[in-house]
Amino acid sequence: MGRISIELVPREEAALREELSVLAPVKDRVDFINIPDLLRLPLRSWEGAAIAQAVFPSVMPHIRAMDIDLSKELPMKAYLREHKIQQVLVIEGDPPQDMMHEVYPTVSTDVIRKFREEMPEVKVYAGIDQYRSSMKAELYRIRRKEQAGAAGFFTQPFYDMRYLSLYADMLQGLEVYWGVSPVMSARSQSYWERKNNVVFPKSFTPGLTESIRFAREVMDFAQKEDASLYFMPIKTNLAAYIEGVFV
Secondary structure (H helix, E strand, O other), rough: OOOOOEOOOOOOOOHHHHHHHHHHOOOOOOOEEEEOOOOOOOOHHHHHHHHHHOOOOOOOEEEEHOOOOOOOOOHHHHHHOOOOOOEEEEOOOOOOOOOOOOOOOOHHHHHHHHHHHOOOOEEEEEOOOOOOOOOHHHHHHHHHHHHHHOOOEEEEEEEOOOHHHHHHHHHHOEEEEEEEEEOOHHHHHHHHHHHHHOOOOOOOOHHHHHHHHHHHHHHHHHHHHOEEEEEOOOOOHHHHEEEHHHH
16 A cells, blocks of 8 residues: 555644544554645644644645745745655645735646745645546646646545546556545535535435445555555544544
8 A cells, every 4th residue: 555644624733733642543554644724724734734743753734826926935945944844735725715815826837846946855746636627637737737846646535436446547657645535414515516516426425434434445445556545534523534444
């Protein structure tokens, strides 16, 4: 099997430390922690990553491309070097709700190149959104990010092994972390359908049991294919989900 990453949302320092303690029993099976960058929260991703290092030395903060002014140095450069954070995940980013937050017409490929120029010691990953448009169009974006210097990729969560298998066939030879995330309610399922254009299998049933079952199915795939996984335990009982998936 490849590597395993788990995403933890940095709501606040105390809550983040509590979630890190929940992961302690599976520390030997988790390779690193991913920290998203959500502007509505008090902690930026690189700050949350530094906190996570107390339990998991290897961390990966998300960097929002639209926050980066290409005419200036990377704003988090000094912080990343101070805390010896050596990998990042560059995403486009969602427009901020606070209109006072300045954004730029910067895209992921711009920021990937900027990291390669300013921080060549940092390994840069990029995102794959398999629901954004056609497979052909997404493959073109993937190749452009790879050309810009992306070392590997993280997908949006999959909910259908048939669809995952199609992408796995298309992306052979690339370092890919296949996304898995629980869906705990019909409301959450509707959100994924409306916001992210996810098409769930007709047999899909939201809830902890189904979420754990599918996660273990993807883990079986990863074992057979020596693939890497990216768990996003969003809005779920973290302890119950982790125990069900790993234990």
